[in-house]
Amino acid sequence: MPDLSHRVGVVTGGGKGLGRAFALHLASLGAAIVVNNRNREVDSAGRVVAEIEAAGGRAVADYSDVADPHAGEDLVALALSAFGRLDFCVTSAAISGPAMFHKTSVDAFAAVQAVNVLGTVGVVAAAAKHMRAAGGGRIVLVASTAGLHGEPTVSAYAASKGAVIALGRTIACEGAPRGVYTNVLLPYATTQMTDAGMADRFRDSMTSESVAPVVAALVDPDGTLNGEVIVAANGSLRATSSVEWGTVRVPETVDAAGLAALLDTSRAGKPHEYRTAQDAFADFAEETLP
Structure with missing residues (x-):
């Protein structure tokens, strides 16, 4: 498993669900964690910090709203x-903000x-700026398969997560x-957001904790994975x-x-994968030249 001793990380949304599981697991591997969660009363970042410290780890709470343009700079x-x-x-x-698209505003x-x-942009832009100057770092954007495939009744959420996927590939x-x-990372997990729609036979196995080791591997200082979804x-x-x-x-x-x-004929042909849109364009242009 990764050795994260002497490493420091920020986890947004760290007061509950996936973020809490990530913060606790990363701290258990030796990392010091800035646990961010905007809600001070319920699902508090402070409670997660207390859990980390009780286990002998290091952490500090932050209550910034990531939608605040200054939140990223404050977290760094x-x-x-x-x-x-x-x-x-x-x-x-x-x-999430669930609603049928024709009924949303x-x-x-x-x-x-x-x-x-x-x-996501504000936090990652500030972190990336610092990491570039420092000579390196690891960024994990949590998105959703809703952003990959679409999902009924959550058009705003799906659109946002599709944007996060494209953002991640670009900054990679x-x-x-x-x-x-x-x-x-596109996780499936039983959280406050997903519990109502999670089938009973999946609820107990789809835990946030079962996803956390993948996050730890992605922030491993010895790893060089980049642009993966x-x-x-x-x-x-x-x-x-x-x-x-x-x-x-x-x-x-x-x-x-x-x-x-x-x-149908196209789908029967050879699949093409590209790292960037420029690569895709160049290949298409060359192939279709007379």
């Missing part, structure tokens, strides 16, 4: 003042993006030359990828049935 500053360094960042803070949709997307490309490695649950994982299938020429005119047939 707290890590540096409390422990003298910052080596990794795990963004677990999120809200722009304001409700924006509120989810403010926490899940901009809250940018950070690698400076030793800042970023990966995206990983589904994890119940002590298991799946690698995921964005795939473009075979290239098919489109005739000058095509109707709906013809387009459906072309797509």
Whole structure:
């Protein structure tokens, strides 16, 4: 298992569910943790800090709302003042806001993006800036398969998590030359957010704790994984990828049935995986040149 002694990390949304499990597990491996959770009364970051300290670990609580544009800078500053360094960042803070898309409002949709997307951006931008200057670091963005496949009744949440996946792959490309490695985790777990929709036969096995070892491996200072998007649950994982299938020429005119047939032909072709959009474009352009 990773040795995280003398390592310091920030975990957002660390007062409950996945974030709490991550904070406790990382601390058990020797890391000092800044536990962030905006709720001071319920699911308090302070309670998690007390658990870590009772087990002999080191931690400090932070109650910033990640949607605050200054939260990221404040979290980095707290890590540096409390422990003298910052080596990794795990963004677990999120809200759902379930509603059928045609019944939601722009304001409700924006509120989810403010926490899940901009809250991730602000924290990770501040952490990445520090890590680049320090010569390296590890970033884990917690997203969801809703952002990979879509999910009914949670359009705002799914859109936000799709944005987090794309963000993670992008900053992975940018950070690698400076030793800042970023990966995206898509966990399945029984939490306050998912409990109501979790089937009884899965509820007890889909624990937050069963996902935590994957997070620890992703922040391992000896690891160099970068740009991975990983589904994890119940002590298991799946690698995921964005795939473009075979290239098919489109005739000058095509109707709906013809387009459906072309797509079937494409799916029967060779799958293509790319690290960046530029790579995908270059390959497509070369293949379709006359």
